[in-house]
Amino acid sequence: MSLFRSFRRNRKTVGRDEQIVLYPSFGSRTPDGRSWSLIVQGCVFDPRLPWFRRSPVMGLIQRAMRIDRSADEYFRQRMRQFLMSGLKGRSVSVLIGDREFPVAESDYMGLFKGTVEVPDEDVSRLAQSIENSGRWLGCQAVLNAPDEREFAGRLQLIEPTGVSIISDVDDTIKHSNVSNRRDLFRNTFAKRFVPVTGMPELYRDCAIAGAVFHFVSGSPWQLYEPLHEFCRTEGYPCGSFHLKRFRFREAAKKLRKSPQKAYKRTAIEPILLAFPQRRFVLIGDSGEQDPDIYGSFLREFPDQIIGVFIRAIRGESRQSERIRNAFDGADPAKWSLYVDPDEIRAEVSRLVTVGHS
Numbered sequence: 001m002s003l004f005r006s007f008r009r010n011r012k013t014v015g016r017d018e019q020i021v022l023y024p025s026f027g028s029r030t031p032d033g034r035s036w037s038l039i040v041q042g043c044v045f046d047p048r049l050p051w052f053r054r055s056p057v058m059g060l061i062q063r064a065m066r067i068d069r070s071a072d073e074y075f076r077q078r079m080r081q082f083l084m085s086g087l088k089g090r091s092v093s094v095l096i097g098d099r100e101f102p103v104a105e106s107d108y109m110g111l112f113k114g115t116v117e118v119p120d121e122d123v124s125r126l127a128q129s130i131e132n133s134g135r136w137l138g139c140q141a142v143l144n145a146p147d148e149r150e151f152a153g154r155l156q157l158i159e160p161t162g163v164s165i166i167s168d169v170d171d172t173i174k175h176s177n178v179s180n181r182r183d184l185f186r187n188t189f190a191k192r193f194v195p196v197t198g199m200p201e202l203y204r205d206c207a208i209a210g211a212v213f214h215f216v217s218g219s220p221w222q223l224y225e226p227l228h229e230f231c232r233t234e235g236y237p238c239g240s241f242h243l244k245r246f247r248f249r250e251a252a253k254k255l256r257k258s259p260q261k262a263y264k265r266t267a268i269e270p271i272l273l274a275f276p277q278r279r280f281v282l283i284g285d286s287g288e289q290d291p292d293i294y295g296s297f298l299r300e301f302p303d304q305i306i307g308v309f310i311r312a313i314r315g316e317s318r319q320s321e322r323i324r325n326a327f328d329g330a331d332p333a334k335w336s337l338y339v340d341p342d343e344i345r346a347e348v349s350r351l352v353t354v355g356h357s
Contacts (some may be wrong), residue, residue, distance in 0.1 A: 012089055012090060012091045012105070013090065013091065013144050014044055014087075014090050014092070014141070014143060014144070016147055017046065017047075017048065018044060018045065018046055018047075018087055018090070019044070019045055019046075019047050019151065020042055020043070020044050020092065020141045020151040021042050021043050021045075021151065021224070021225070022040065022041070022042040022094070022139065022141060022151060022152065022153025022154075023041045023042050023043075023153065023221070023224060023240075023241050023243075024153065024154055024155075024156065024228070024238065024239065024240050024241050025038070025039045025040060025041050025153070025155050025156070025240050025241075026038075026039060026155060026156040026157075026158050026212075026214070026240045026271075027039065027118075027123075027137065027155050027156070027157055027158065028158055028160070028274045028275060029120070029159070029160055030117065033120065034119065034120055035117045035118060035119050035120055036117070036118050036119075036120060036123045036137075036157065037115055037116075037117055037274075038096075038115065038116050038117070038118060038137070038139075038155050039113065039114075039115055039155070040092075040094055040101075040103045040104075040113070040114055040115070040116060040139065040153070040155070041111075041112065041113040041114075042092070042111075042112060042141075042153065043086060043106070043109075043110045043111050043112070043221060044086065044087045044090040044092065044106045044110045044112065045081075045084045045085060045086050045087055045110045046084060046085045046087060047084060048084075049080065049083055049084065067186070067189070067190045071189075071190035071191065074189065074190050074191060074192070075189050075190050077226070078188065078189050078223065078226055079189055081222035081223070081225070082220070082222045082246075085110075086106070086108070086109040086110025086111065087106060087110045088106055088107060088108045088109075088110065089105060089106060090105065090106045090110075090112075091104075091105050092104060092105070092106065092112050092114075092141065092142075093141075093142040094116070094139040094140060094141055094142060094153070095139065095140045095141075095142050096116070096118055096122070096126065096137065096138075096139045097122055097125070097126050099118075099122070100142055101116040101118070102114075102116075103116060109245055111221065111245060118137075123137055123157065126138070127157055130238050132204060132207040132208050132237055133156075133207055133212075133213075133237045133238035133239070134156060134157065134158070134207075134210075134212055134238075135156070135157040136154045136155060136156055136157065136238070137154065137155045137157055138152060138153070138154050138155075139152070139153050139154065139155060140152050140153070141153075156212060156238070156239065156240055158212055158275065158278075160275060160277045160278065161277045161278060162210060162211075162212065162278055162279070162355065162356055163206075163210065163211045163212075163278065163279050163280070163281065163306075163351070163352045163355035163356055164211065164212050164213070164214060164271070164275065164278050164279075164280050164281070165203070165206060165211050165212070165213050165214070165280070165281045165282075165283060165352075166213075166214045166216055166268055166271065166280060166281070166282050166283070167203070167213060167214070167215055167216070167239075167282075167283045167284070168215075168216065168217055168283065168284035168285060168290055169215055169217035169219055169227065170184075170217060170218065170219060170285075170287070171196070171285040171287045171311065171313055172196065172199070172283060172284050172285045172290075172311055173195060173196055173199045173200075173203070173215075173231075173236065174193050174194060174195055174196060174230060175187060175194045175195075175196060176188065176287075177287075178287040178288055179287050179288075179313075179314070188219075188223070193226065193227075193230040195230075195234045195236075196311070196341065197340075197341070198340065198341035198342055198345075199236075199341050200234045200235045200236050201341075202341045202344075202345055202348065203236050203237055204235060204236075204237060205345070205349060206237075206348060206349065206352050207237035209349065209352045209353055209356070210352065210356050211237075211281070211352045211355075212239065213236075213237050213238070213239030213240070214239055214240045214242060214268075214271055215227075215231070215239050215240070215241050215242065216242040216264060216267045216268055217241075217242070217243055217244070218243075218244050218263065218264070218288065219243050219244065220243060220244055220245070220246035221243045221244070221245060221246065222246060223243070224241060224243055227241070227243075228241065242267040242268075244263050261289045261292060261293055264289070264290075264293045265293065265296075268293070268297065269297075272297070272301055272304055272305075275304075276304065278304065279304060279305075279306045279351075279355035280301075280304050280305045280306065281305075281306060281307045281308075281309070281348060281351055281352070281355075282294045282297065282298075282305060282307070282308045282309070283308075283309045283311075283348075284308075284309075284310055284311070285310060285311040285312075285313055286310055286311065286312050286313055286314055286316050286322075286323070286337070287313050287314070290310060291310055291322065291323055291326035291327065292326045294308045294310070294326075294335070295308070295326040295327040295328070295330050295335070298327070298330040298331065298334060298335060299329050299330050302330075302331060302334075305334065306334065306351050306354075306355060307334055307335070307347070307348065307351045308327075308330075308334060308335040308336075309335070309336055309337075309338060309344050309347075309348065310323075310335070310336070310337050310338070311337075311338055311339070312337040312338065312339055316337060317337065318336075318337060323337065
């Protein structure tokens with residue numbers, strides 16, 4: 001019996017053959033201002049691929065999507081994370097400075113998310129500024145001795161007032177063509193990620209002016225690493241990432257449903273509620289449900305949301321029925337459609353500047 005209990009206890013820790021990735025997140029001041037409430041999120045997984053996933057499955061998908069050999073490197077790198085096993089029931093703690101904080105236990109997909117509270121004096125001592133991206137606090141996953149590997153993450157420290165930009169990813173900051181499933185798959189798994197012209201410059205200007213960023217996307221968590229590398233390479237400001245949970249077996253059951261709206265609402269609403277005094281700019285595209293989602297938030301949070309910008313990728317106008325319905329009842333002066341980011345550069349910059357005054 002004691003051996004069985006010992007086995008179960010050990011299974012709750014992260015093993016030497018297992019890995020952790022900590023996703024960029026954020027923190028807010030507690031109401032009394034004495035501490036910071038920090039959201040820590042990530043995934044525990046087994047990086048080893050069994051042979052039946054590694055070769056036959058990848059080959060089958062590659063042939064079905066007619067992906068040629070020239071795309072092998074992109075395909076295998078980005079598909080690999082989807083074939084790994086997320087590990088349930090691992091208790092995750094992080095080290096911030098010299099203090100250890102328990103976070104959460106990983107769920108059936110290996111994902112975990114929890115909140116830790118750190119005194120302001122510790123945060124002030126440990127925080128570091130990232131050029132044009134505000135203040136960040138580093139953290140590191142706690143592992144059992146003698147495991148000396150390092151799995152590091154960072155948390156954006158966001159003050160109660162100021163301007164935050166909540167941005168979509170696909171077809172907003174990078175070309176994906178979400179409306180065409182074959183193009184979406186190829187652009188996601190078989191090609192170099194290509195930025196939407198003008199968006200890196202626009203976002204950098206906003207960051208320099210003091211805006212902070214939250215990247216909220218329907219892309220799966222399995223694509224975090226290539227998406228993060230894309231943002232870094234193209235010069236997008238650092239920001240928190242909020243991606244969708246995904247498993248092939250669950251996705252097959254939901255092909256006829258559209259979980260995008262429900263997912264984005266549950267990702268965006270806590271950000272708005274965490275910063276009632278901040279002002280928000282929402283930027284997305286017309287490819288899927290951003291108009292409906294952003295329109296509903298504009299009606300529900302009219303004092304916090306100062307601007308909504310939708311990239312029109314299907315030739316829509318303000319008079320299009322779908323667009324009219326999405327923003328019905330919302331302040332017409334607060335939302336607009338655009339094709340070229342240059343069309344909104346001056347207005348977004350103005351909103352960021354005014355929001356900080």
